Amino acid sequence: MSMDRKPEFKPYIAPDKVLPELTATSIVLGILLAVVFGAANAYLGLRVGMTISASIPAAVISMGVIRFVLRRDSILENNMVQTIGSAGESVAAGAIFTLPALFIWASEGSTDMPSMLTIGLIALLGGTLGVLFMIPLRDALIVQEHGVLPYPEGTACAEVLEAGEERGSKAGLVFGGLGIAALYKFIADGVKLFPSEIAYEFKSFPGSGIGADVLPALLGVGYIVGPKVSATIVSGSVLAWFVLMPMIVIFGSGATVFPGTAPIGEIFAASGAVGIWSSYIRYIGAGAVAMGGIITLIKAFPLIVRTFKDAIGKYGTKVDGGTRTSTDLPMQLVMLGIGIIALALWLIPTIPVNLVGAILIIVFGFFFVTVSSRMVGIVGSSNNPVSGMTIATLLIVTAILKAIGIVGTEGMIAAITIGSVICIATAIAGDTSQDLKTGYIVGATPYRQQIGELIGVVASAVAVGGILYLLSTAWGFGSTELPAPQAIMMKMIVEGVMNANLPWALIFTGAFIAVVIELIGVPVLPFAVGIYLPIFTTLPIMVGGTVRWAIDKVAERRNAKKIAAVRESEGEEAAKAVEAESAADAKDAVQSGVLYASGMIAGEGLVGILLAAFAVIQVGGGSLGEAIDVSKAFSLGDFGSLVFFALLIASMVWATKRKAKASSDAREQS
Numbered sequence: 001m002s003m004d005r006k007p008e009f010k011p012y013i014a015p016d017k018v019l020p021e022l023t024a025t026s027i028v029l030g031i032l033l034a035v036v037f038g039a040a041n042a043y044l045g046l047r048v049g050m051t052i053s054a055s056i057p058a059a060v061i062s063m064g065v066i067r068f069v070l071r072r073d074s075i076l077e078n079n080m081v082q083t084i085g086s087a088g089e090s091v092a093a094g095a096i097f098t099l100p101a102l103f104i105w106a107s108e109g110s111t112d113m114p115s116m117l118t119i120g121l122i123a124l125l126g127g128t129l130g131v132l133f134m135i136p137l138r139d140a141l142i143v144q145e146h147g148v149l150p151y152p153e154g155t156a157c158a159e160v161l162e163a164g165e166e167r168g169s170k171a172g173l174v175f176g177g178l179g180i181a182a183l184y185k186f187i188a189d190g191v192k193l194f195p196s197e198i199a200y201e202f203k204s205f206p207g208s209g210i211g212a213d214v215l216p217a218l219l220g221v222g223y224i225v226g227p228k229v230s231a232t233i234v235s236g237s238v239l240a241w242f243v244l245m246p247m248i249v250i251f252g253s254g255a256t257v258f259p260g261t262a263p264i265g266e267i268f269a270a271s272g273a274v275g276i277w278s279s280y281i282r283y284i285g286a287g288a289v290a291m292g293g294i295i296t297l298i299k300a301f302p303l304i305v306r307t308f309k310d311a312i313g314k315y316g317t318k319v320d321g322g323t324r325t326s327t328d329l330p331m332q333l334v335m336l337g338i339g340i341i342a343l344a345l346w347l348i349p350t351i352p353v354n355l356v357g358a359i360l361i362i363v364f365g366f367f368f369v370t371v372s373s374r375m376v377g378i379v380g381s382s383n384n385p386v387s388g389m390t391i392a393t394l395l396i397v398t399a400i401l402k403a404i405g406i407v408g409t410e411g412m413i414a415a416i417t418i419g420s421v422i423c424i425a426t427a428i429a430g431d432t433s434q435d436l437k438t439g440y441i442v443g444a445t446p447y448r449q450q451i452g453e454l455i456g457v458v459a460s461a462v463a464v465g466g467i468l469y470l471l472s473t474a475w476g477f478g479s480t481e482l483p484a485p486q487a488i489m490m491k492m493i494v495e496g497v498m499n500a501n502l503p504w505a506l507i508f509t510g511a512f513i514a515v516v517i518e519l520i521g522v523p524v525l526p527f528a529v530g531i532y533l534p535i536f537t538t539l540p541i542m543v544g545g546t547v548r549w550a551i552d553k554v555a556e557r558r559n560a561k562k563i564a565a566v567r568e569s570e571g572e573e574a575a576k577a578v579e580a581e582s583a584a585d586a587k588d589a590v591q592s593g594v595l596y597a598s599g600m601i602a603g604e605g606l607v608g609i610l611l612a613a614f615a616v617i618q619v620g621g622g623s624l625g626e627a628i629d630v631s632k633a634f635s636l637g638d639f640g641s642l643v644f645f646a647l648l649i650a651s652m653v654w655a656t657k658r659k660a661k662a663s664s665d666a667r668e669q670s
Contacts, residue, residue: 009146012162013076013443015323021076022448029065030084030452031459033058038088038460040605042096042467044217046477047608048537049387049485049529051093052224055157055434056591057174057598058085063161064171075161076444082157083435083449087456088463090431091127094424095119095464097387100477100487101416101494103468107476110409116465118350122417123464125341125351126424127457129361132337133369133425134432135328135450141373141433142440143326149377154437160591161442170595173655177599178606180651181216184644185607188215189481190614192631194640197536201273207249208242209273211536214645217604218537220597222544223652229526230538230545236288236530237538239513244284245276259283259503277534283503285532286489287510288517290395292524293388295514296375325440329447338362345421352413353421356404357397364393365422369429376430377437386430387486388525390423394490398497407498415494428457467609474612474625485533540645547649548593551656555586593656600652 013019020026037054045051062081066072099119106113141149160170188196199211222230253265260267260279267275345351346358353361368389398415401407406414432453439449475481478488496502510531518524530538559582567575614625636643 009440011325011441011443012158015325015443017443018324019076020072020074021080021445022452023077023080025066025070025072026062026077026080026452027084027455029062030058030081030456033061033081033085034088034456034459035463036088036606037085037602038092038463039467039609040602041089042092042464043471043605043608044221044601045093045096045486046100046471046482046484048218048221048541049483049533050221051089051096052221052598052601053086053153053431053434054089054598055082055086055153055431055438056160057595057602058082059157059160060171060174060595061085064175075442078161079439079442079444080448080452082161083439083444083452084456084459086431086435087127087428087453088460090130090427091123091424091457091460092464092467093386094126094427095123095420095468096484097390097486098416098420098423098490099468100472100484101491102413103472103477104484104487104491105409105412111413115350116469119465119468120461121344121348121351122420123424123461124458125344126421127428127461128454129338129341129365129421130369130425130428131432131450131453131457132334132341133366134373134429134436135334136331137370137373137433138328138436138446139326141377142436145377146440149374151377151434151437153376154434155441156591157434157438158441161438170592173592173595174599174602176655177216177220177596177652178603179599180648181220181600181603182607184216184648185604186611188641188644190607190611190625190628192629192635194636194644195631195638196641198638198641199536205242205246207246207268207273207276209245209535210241210539212539212543212645213536214540214641214648215604216600216648218540219544219547219645219648219652220600220604222541222546223548223593223597225541225545227545227549229523230542232523232526233530233533234535234538234542235522236285236527237533237535238530240277240281240285240531241273241535245273245281248276248280259501274534280503280506282485282489282532283492283506284510284513285528286391286492287507288514288528288531289388289489289510289525290391290493290507291511291514292518292528293391295518295524296388324445325443327445327447329450352410352417354406354414356400356406357414357418360397360400361418361421364397364418365425368393368422368426372426372430373433376433386423386427387489389426390419390490391493393422394419394493395497398494402498412494412498415498416490419490419494428453470609470612470616474615483534489532543649544597547652548590551589551593551653552586555589559586589656593652596652596655 033054037058041051041054059078059082062078062085066074066078066081099114099122102111102114105111142151187193196215197211197213199209201209225233248264249268253268254263256263257280262270264276267279271278342358342362345353345361346355371389372386394415397418398411401411401415432450435453436446436449438444439446471477471482477484493502496507510528513531514524514528517527559579563575563579563582566578611625614628615623617624619627
C-alpha cells in the first residue's frame with residue numbers, strides 16, 4: 001500500500017444514511033432567504049461596491065426555524081436551506097456589478113429602459129450557466145482536492161451546521177443585528193434624525209479630505225473581512241485622498257485635464273475634494289482594479305490549467321463506488337442545459353446578444369467559472385475577484401465587438417449584457433463551490449444540492465428585476481444614495497474602449513500603482529478597491545475591522561493571563577485544558593461577531609429597499625419618504641451621527657461578548 005495515500009474522508013452523515021434534504025420546507029424557506037439576502041446584497045453592492053456571503057447567516061436562520069420553531073432535526077435539510085438561500089446574494093452581486101449601466105444609459109437618453117423580463121432572463125441564464133459549468137468540476141476541486149483547497153466559507157458553514165446539531169443555534173444573533181441595524185438605518189436615512197454621512201476637508205492641505213458613512217452595513221463588512229483586509233482597503237483610500245488628490249490640485253490647478261471639462265482649480269472650487277475624486281481618482285482606481293484582476297489571473301493560471309486537466313480526466317470516476325454522496329446531475333443533462341442556454345441567449349429577442357456574443361459567453365463563461373471555483377477554494381467568496389474577471393471580459397469582448405462592426409450604443413449594450421451573464425455565472429459558481437464543499441463535509445447529496453442551487457437562481461432572477469427597477473425609480477444609479485461604483489466602472493470601460501476616449505494616462509497610472517503594490521507583497525485587489533471607493537466608504541469598514549481586532553486582542557490577553565495563572569497553580573496539563581477551552585471561546589466570539597455583522601448588513605439592506613419604496617409612493621403632493629423626513633425641522637447633526645455610530649459599535653461588542661460567554665458557560669455545563 002502506498003504510504004502517501006490520503007486517509008478516507010468520512011462525512012458527518014454517512015453515505016448509507018438517508019435524512020430529509022430537498023423538502024418542501026427547505027425549498028420554501030430557502031427561496032425566502034434567497035430573496036431577502038439577494039435584496040440586501042443588491043442594496044449593499046450598489047451602495048459600497050461589495051457584497052458578503054450569505055451562507056452562514058442562512059444556515060443559522062434555517063436552524064433557528066427548522067430546529068426550534070418547527071421542531072424538526074435534519075442537518076441536511078438545514079444545509080439545503082443555506083444552499084438555496086445563499087444563491088440570492090451571488091445572483092444579486094453579478095447583476096448589480098453590471099446591469100445598472102443599462103439603466104444609466106437609458107436615463108441619459110441613449111437607449112430604452114431595460115425591461116424586467118430582460119433583466120430576469122439575463123440573471124436566470126447567467127446563474128444557471130454558472131451552476132451547470134461548476135458541476136463537472138466538483139469531483140476535481142471538492143473531492144480530489146479535499147485537504148488542499150480549504151474553501152473557507154464552505155468549511156465554516158459546515159462547522160456551524162455541525163455545531164448546531166450539538167449546541168443549538170445562534171440565529172438570535174442574526175436577527176438581533178438585523179433588527180438593530182434596521183432601526184438605525186430607518187432613523188438615519190428615513191426619519192433623518194442625524195446625517196448618515198459626515199465629511200471634513202483640510203483647508204491647509206487642499207485636495208485632501210476625510211469622512212465616513214456611519215452606517216451598519218459598512219461596520220459589518222469591516223468586521224467580517226477583518227483588520228488586515230480592511231486596513232489594506234483604507235490604505236488605498238489614504239493614498240488617493242492624502243497623496244494623489246492633493247498633488248493633482250497643487251500641480252494642476254490651472255490645467256484642464258481630460259476627462260475633466262474645466263480647469264482643475266475650478267473643479268476643486270466648485271465641488272471640493274469629492275469633485276477631484278469623481279473627475280480623476282476613480283479612473284486611476286479603475287486602472288488599479290483592472291490590473292489587480294489581471295495579476296490575479298496570471299498568478300492563478302497554472303492552477304487553472306491543472307483544474308481543466310483534472311476536471312476532464314476525473315469526471316465520472318466515483319472514488320466511493322457511486323454512493324449517495326457522490327452522485328451529480330448527469331453529464332448529458334448538464335451539456336443539454338448549456339446548449340439550450342447558448343441557443344436562448346442567441347435567439348430570444350429581448351436579450352441583446354447575437355451568435356458571436358453567445359459563443360463568447362460560453363467560452364469566457366467556462367474559463368472564468370473555472371477560475372472562480374478554484375479561487376474561492378483558496379481566498380474565499382468574499383475575496384473572489386469577480387469584478388476583475390468581469391473587467392477583463394469587458395475589455396476583450398468590447399474590442400472584439402468593435403472589430404467585427406458592432407459599434408455605438410448597440411455594441412455597448414451587447415458588451416454589458418455579455419459581461420453581465422459572465423459576471424453572474426462567475427459569482428454563482430463561487431457560491432456553488434462553497435455550498436458543495438459544505439455538503440461534502442456534512443454528507444449531503446450533490447445532485448440534490450445542485451437542484452437547490454438552480455431553485456435559488458430562479459427565485460433570485462425573478463426578484464432581481466423588480467429590486468433594480470425599484471431602486472432606479474427611487475434614487476437612480478450613480479446618485480449619492482446609490483453610487484453603484486462597480487457598475488459605473490464597467491460602463492466607463494465599455495464606453496472608453498468602444499469610443500476610444502478612455503483617459504489612458506489615468507488608467508495606466510492606476511495600473512502601475514497596482515504593480516508596485518503587488519511587488520511589495522500587499523494584496524493588490526483590496527488596495528485597488530480602496531483607491532476606487534471614496535474614503536467615506538472605506539473608513540467605516542476600517543472601523544469594523546478595528547473593532548474585531550480589539551475584541552480579539554482583549555480576549556487574547558485575558559486568556560493568556562488565565563492560562564498562566566492555571567499553569568502556575570495547577571500544572572501544565574490543566575493549563576493545556578484551559579488553553580483548548582480558551583481557543584474554543586475565541587472561535588465562538590469570532591463566529592458570533594460574524595453572525596451579528598451579517599444581520600446588520602441584511603437589516604440595512606432591507607430597510608434601504610423599504611426606503612426606496614417610500615421614495616416612490618406619493619402622499620399629499622410628495623413622496624412618503626419626504627413626509628417622514630424631520631431633518632428640516634430638527635437634526636442632531638454630526639455630533640448625533642458620531643454618538644449613534646458609537647452606540648452601534650457598542651452593540652456589536654456587547655452581542656459578541658455576551659454570546660461567547662453563553663457558549664463558554666454551555667461547554668462548562670456539558
